[in-house]
Amino acid sequence: MILLECREITKRFGALEALRRFSFSLEKGEILGLIGPNGSGKTTLFNVLAGIHRPDEGKVIFRGQTISGLAPHLICRQGMAKASQTVRPFREMSVLENLLVPGMYGGKLGLKQARERAEDVLNLLGLEGLGKVPSGEISLSERRQLELGRVLMTGAELLLLDEIMAGLNPTEVEGALRLLERIRREGKTIVLVEHVMQAIMKISGRIVVLNHGEKIAEGKPEEVTQNPEVIQAYLGKPYA
Amino acid sequence: MKALTGGRGVFVFIAAIAVLAAFPLLGLEGYRLRLLTLLFLWISLAGCWNFMSGYTGYIDFGPVAYFGAGAYAAAILMIRFDLPFLAGMVFSGVVCAFLSAMIGWATLRIRGAYFAIATFAAAEAMKQICLEGDRVAGFDFFGGSHGLTLPAPPASEFFYYLLLGFVVFVVGITYLLEKNKFGYGLKAIRESEQAAELSGVPTLALKIKAYVLSSSLIGCLGGIEAYWLTYIIPDDVFNVLRTIQMVIMTLLGGMGTVWGPVIGAGFLTLAGEFLGARFVYDYLTILGVVIVVVILFLPRGVMSLAKRKRG
Numbered sequence: 001m002i003l004l005e006c007r008e009i010t011k012r013f014g015a016l017e018a019l020r021r022f023s024f025s026l027e028k029g030e031i032l033g034l035i036g037p038n039g040s041g042k043t044t045l046f047n048v049l050a051g052i053h054r055p056d057e058g059k060v061i062f063r064g065q066t067i068s069g070l071a072p073h074l075i076c077r078q079g080m081a082k083a084s085q086t087v088r089p090f091r092e093m094s095v096l097e098n099l100l101v102p103g104m105y106g107g108k109l110g111l112k113q114a115r116e117r118a119e120d121v122l123n124l125l126g127l128e129g130l131g132k133v134p135s136g137e138i139s140l141s142e143r144r145q146l147e148l149g150r151v152l153m154t155g156a157e158l159l160l161l162d163e164i165m166a167g168l169n170p171t172e173v174e175g176a177l178r179l180l181e182r183i184r185r186e187g188k189t190i191v192l193v194e195h196v197m198q199a200i201m202k203i204s205g206r207i208v209v210l211n212h213g214e215k216i217a218e219g220k221p222e223e224v225t226q227n228p229e230v231i232q233a234y235l236g237k238p239y240a
Numbered sequence: 241m242k243a244l245t246g247g248r249g250v251f252v253f254i255a256a257i258a259v260l261a262a263f264p265l266l267g268l269e270g271y272r273l274r275l276l277t278l279l280f281l282w283i284s285l286a287g288c289w290n291f292m293s294g295y296t297g298y299i300d301f302g303p304v305a306y307f308g309a310g311a312y313a314a315a316i317l318m319i320r321f322d323l324p325f326l327a328g329m330v331f332s333g334v335v336c337a338f339l340s341a342m343i344g345w346a347t348l349r350i351r352g353a354y355f356a357i358a359t360f361a362a363a364e365a366m367k368q369i370c371l372e373g374d375r376v377a378g379f380d381f382f383g384g385s386h387g388l389t390l391p392a393p394p395a396s397e398f399f400y401y402l403l404l405g406f407v408v409f410v411v412g413i414t415y416l417l418e419k420n421k422f423g424y425g426l427k428a429i430r431e432s433e434q435a436a437e438l439s440g441v442p443t444l445a446l447k448i449k450a451y452v453l454s455s456s457l458i459g460c461l462g463g464i465e466a467y468w469l470t471y472i473i474p475d476d477v478f479n480v481l482r483t484i485q486m487v488i489m490t491l492l493g494g495m496g497t498v499w500g501p502v503i504g505a506g507f508l509t510l511a512g513e514f515l516g517a518r519f520v521y522d523y524l525t526i527l528g529v530v531i532v533v534v535i536l537f538l539p540r541g542v543m544s545l546a547k548r549k550r551g
Contacts, residue, residue: 050438052434052438071437071442072434072437072438073437073438073439073440073441073442073443074442076437076438076439076440077440081438081439081440082438084434084435084438088431088432088434088435089431089432089435090427090428090431090432090435090436091431091432092427092430092431092496093424093427093428093431097424100424101424101425101428101436101439101441102439102440104421104424104425105421105425105436105439105440105441105442106439106440106441107440108440111419111420111421150435150439153439154439154440
């Protein structure tokens with residue numbers, strides 16, 4: 001079943017075409033990796049999907065409905081949630097309260113249910129015991145996990161994860177991969193933007209490569225890494 | 241903060257309200273009664289400003305627009321339509337809800353200094369309408385710079401209890417904000433608007449709701465003051481100093497906290513009165529120094545002391 005479809009999306013910032021006639025579709029239950037050099041349009045694509053940017057041309061169809069042009073909070077409520085690369089938690093609130101907001105608004109839960117789910121999510125992330133700590137006082141890797149928790153709390157079916165593993169050490173990356181696999185098994189669909197190559201190759205069922213706002217390759221990880229254009233644009237020699 | 245927002249703070253507050261409610265029965269009257277009534281007015285005003293600006297982080301620099309509009313709405317309904325005060329007060333709230341929904345819809349899309357400037361301009365514009373509206377349109381409605389005179393008010397106790405009720409109401413709303421969905425949404429907007437939007441919070445709608453609630457209550461308070469003082473002129477009810485006072489009181493006590501505006505308004509009103517009586521010429525200097533010292537050493541208000549203790 002096709003969960004998400006992008007049709008010929010173009011997004012311009014002035015004279016710059018950040019995305020040019022970009023199309024792809026996503027099956028339910030997939031983990032799709034999105035790679036490409038800096039400035040290739042990955043984050044722009046995520047912002048278009050999440051409703052932060054409106055595409056200049058083309059449309060985004062989620063669960064059979066056109067969602068491009070909707071406000072981000074509506075897209076979130078329909079079941080597509082984005083975790084951000086630049087993590088900014090609600091600093092004055094505790095870690096638990098940070099999770100209540102997406103639970104009550106995105107996930108449409110009551111306060112009590114939101115609290116229960118927040119406890120579950122904290123356990124899942126291995127952050128139990130941090131619930132009462134002000135979110136301004138936690139470490140970077142904890143903030144990344146909290147950002148993942150925020151997305152999980154919305155109850156969204158499709159998760160857009162923008163570089164949530166950046167800056168983590170290899171052990172933490174391992175842990176994050178296990179976690180993502182587990183989340184997928186629970187029925188979520190994931191699109192992942194990441195520069196940590198080993199990680200994204202390992203977990204993605206399919207990879208899409210962007211360069212200068214255009215899709216230059218798509219396929220299984222082993223196919224993509226053999227593609228000369230991808231090596232030229234992004235991976236470099238070691239992968240050849 | 242827990243200590244103050246938790247059971248203890250509520251207990252102290254309820255006890256204080258009970259004592260204050262008993263004062264007039266025990267023979268409090270005259271100047272002291274009026275001073276306490278004024279104190280309740282300021283706590284309510286600062287409180288209303290706080291649950292909009294303190295919780296959403298959008299610094300409203302034109303709350304006085306609604307204070308003035310409310311004063312005029314109540315006065316006009318009572319004078320021109322001969323209706324009782326209660327109707328006037330409700331009308332103040334309705335008029336201000338309507339005005340603030342329009343102004344908020346337009347201005348709550350811009351942030352920081354721009355929002356402050358836009359709301360400030362809206363307040364000044366309303367003042368000009370009341371000042372010059374009659375002359376421009378050629379009718380006798382707002383009374384221009386002569387203002388309006390209202391019917392004679394009832395005894396001072398009426399306003400004492402009415403405004404005490406208002407204090408309870410405003411503090412009550414703010415107290416609920418600390419732990420309900422609406423409040424969490426507003427705080428999320430303050431902390432990171434984009435993260436809030438991405439978490440499913442309808443940020444614009446929530447900001448407008450908070451703004452309309454705050455503004456319509458400020459409007460009711462304007463109506464109450466108009467009836468209490470029986471005489472209003474645009475330069476007074478739309479005076480920017482009232483805005484500044486609401487802001488300073490809340491800043492002193494602590495923005496975005498339940499008790500901050502209560503403490504700040506209490507301190508400034510009472511200190512202003514007592515110092516004003518004792519040091520007639522220097523009291524403003526003394527107050528100024530106190531404000532500067534508090535802002536320097538406790539930039540997040542007196543309530544941050546309570547917070548720090550917890551950590």
